Amino acid sequence: MIGIKDLPSAQDASELPIGVFDSGVGGLTVVSALRRRLPEESILYLGDTARLPYGDKSSRTVRRYTQRNVDFLMTRGVKAVVVACNTASALALDDLAYPIPIWGVIEPGAAAAVAATQGKIGVIATEATIRSDAYGRAIRRRAPEIEVLSQACPLFVPLVEEGWIDDSISRQIAERYLAPLLAANIDTLVLGCTHYPLLKSVLRQVVGETVQLVDSAATMAEKVAAELGVRCVAAPSGAAQHHFCVTDSGQHFARIASDLLTQSAVGRSQKIPEIVLELVEV
Amino acid sequence: MIGIKDLPSAQDASELPIGVFDSGVGGLTVVSALRRRLPEESILYLGDTARLPYGDKSSRTVRRYTQRNVDFLMTRGVKAVVVACNTASALALDDLAYPIPIWGVIEPGAAAAVAATQGKIGVIATEATIRSDAYGRAIRRRAPEIEVLSQACPLFVPLVEEGWIDDSISRQIAERYLAPLLAANIDTLVLGCTHYPLLKSVLRQVVGETVQLVDSAATMAEKVAAELGVRCVAAPSGAAQHHFCVTDSGQHFARIASDLLTQSAVGRSQKIPEIVLELVEV
Numbered sequence: 001m002i003g004i005k006d007l008p009s010a011q012d013a014s015e016l017p018i019g020v021f022d023s024g025v026g027g028l029t030v031v032s033a034l035r036r037r038l039p040e041e042s043i044l045y046l047g048d049t050a051r052l053p054y055g056d057k058s059s060r061t062v063r064r065y066t067q068r069n070v071d072f073l074m075t076r077g078v079k080a081v082v083v084a085c086n087t088a089s090a091l092a093l094d095d096l097a098y099p100i101p102i103w104g105v106i107e108p109g110a111a112a113a114v115a116a117t118q119g120k121i122g123v124i125a126t127e128a129t130i131r132s133d134a135y136g137r138a139i140r141r142r143a144p145e146i147e148v149l150s151q152a153c154p155l156f157v158p159l160v161e162e163g164w165i166d167d168s169i170s171r172q173i174a175e176r177y178l179a180p181l182l183a184a185n186i187d188t189l190v191l192g193c194t195h196y197p198l199l200k201s202v203l204r205q206v207v208g209e210t211v212q213l214v215d216s217a218a219t220m221a222e223k224v225a226a227e228l229g230v231r232c233v234a235a236p237s238g239a240a241q242h243h244f245c246v247t248d249s250g251q252h253f254a255r256i257a258s259d260l261l262t263q264s265a266v267g268r269s270q271k272i273p274e275i276v277l278e279l280v281e282v
Numbered sequence: 283m284i285g286i287k288d289l290p291s292a293q294d295a296s297e298l299p300i301g302v303f304d305s306g307v308g309g310l311t312v313v314s315a316l317r318r319r320l321p322e323e324s325i326l327y328l329g330d331t332a333r334l335p336y337g338d339k340s341s342r343t344v345r346r347y348t349q350r351n352v353d354f355l356m357t358r359g360v361k362a363v364v365v366a367c368n369t370a371s372a373l374a375l376d377d378l379a380y381p382i383p384i385w386g387v388i389e390p391g392a393a394a395a396v397a398a399t400q401g402k403i404g405v406i407a408t409e410a411t412i413r414s415d416a417y418g419r420a421i422r423r424r425a426p427e428i429e430v431l432s433q434a435c436p437l438f439v440p441l442v443e444e445g446w447i448d449d450s451i452s453r454q455i456a457e458r459y460l461a462p463l464l465a466a467n468i469d470t471l472v473l474g475c476t477h478y479p480l481l482k483s484v485l486r487q488v489v490g491e492t493v494q495l496v497d498s499a500a501t502m503a504e505k506v507a508a509e510l511g512v513r514c515v516a517a518p519s520g521a522a523q524h525h526f527c528v529t530d531s532g533q534h535f536a537r538i539a540s541d542l543l544t545q546s547a548v549g550r551s552q553k554i555p556e557i558v559l560e561l562v563e564v
Contacts, residue, residue, distance in 0.1 A: 158440040249340040
């Protein structure tokens, strides 16, 4: 971790990129939202593909990985860090002490869910996120009267990685996982893992038209915009530059990254950046 | 890595455990086979659960992890290492240079398949193992006339981890993966990942009665028995002691370990050892 003396002034900091990390590609849903809301901002992305998934690992291990990832982004130079991984946000955010702001996706996701619900929210996420009850706590802190039901969906990430994103088998798996939440008549479903928005079409079929699907990406981007403004470190106008690092050279990243950025582009009109990957050791 | 000067004599070495490592619990199928064939031998097991799965990662990353795991086992003191992970055996075995023998599961698995087949072998494994063509090369080296068809099955490991081991959804996934192999009339199917024997019941339903299912565990145990004899380092008679280390304290290990050791015990009569886990950093 770098010391305070190494920190740039607000003016210099404004030109630094925003650091974003995730265990893999899922965090690119957040990158898409940031690009739409803050087109002037450069982004330095780190996908910890050598150690993914985080969602079935212990708090201790997820905390160790998260700290290493933030250290890496700090060393490269960023003005803030967005923890785009729900599992890392749920388990590791409280332990981080750095001289730049670090924002997780749980609070924005909880805020979006509270804004959308009539009173009964379902949360789907990885096992570690569900075990932490981070969404439940964040929602009840805002609105104690809201009922929250949770369901871990450990097969969703591998299904997305396998590319079975609009598929009869994926639908059956979603039906099995969501049955208890639907039986309890949830009106809002939080997609509590950055991979899950890729399964939106299947999830929509399973939950029907009346249940609201909520994820953190857009709310996260609003929060980042507001915070950069308050701190006077918003980027000056000019061409934003995005840089993508991964800890393993797996073949999946580039393919799914392209799917993700295409699927989440507004009206498919947003230009998809060519993804050039730098392999790093963290 | 320890130096030659630190190596024990053959007599001392005989009392050391056999080191076995896998990315997770799958290698316990090999432990079961070793316990049956070599009941006097103590085993030191390492499950690298903090970084599993290996099967969708690059050669470079799998090689780095494999070396760290062998270093750990060497530091603890073992007389030989069994690489129970097919992916590590396929990608990393050639690079390892240690003063004790290190055996992978690919060669024993290939030998078992060649012994079983009438001429057309299917291999199912992780993406990394399939991409390496390690089984294809090992089979053709023994019998160039044999036809080998390969299929990566990336969802099988997460299905086993989820505990859906005798399940309609698992069967549909197996049907989809195996369709090209069955259409090509394979007569033998190599379960080229140590997790897959847990799906044997589903796989048997999908391939029918005439296709032979082959895995490395029993052949591996025969090889270890022969090699220890040749090197005069077989254990003296006495109570074997088994020790299990994991790099992450996930909840899955103990549960699946119990399933695996139960399922693979001979006639269910073999005593299942109580699994006490030591959490280590590798």
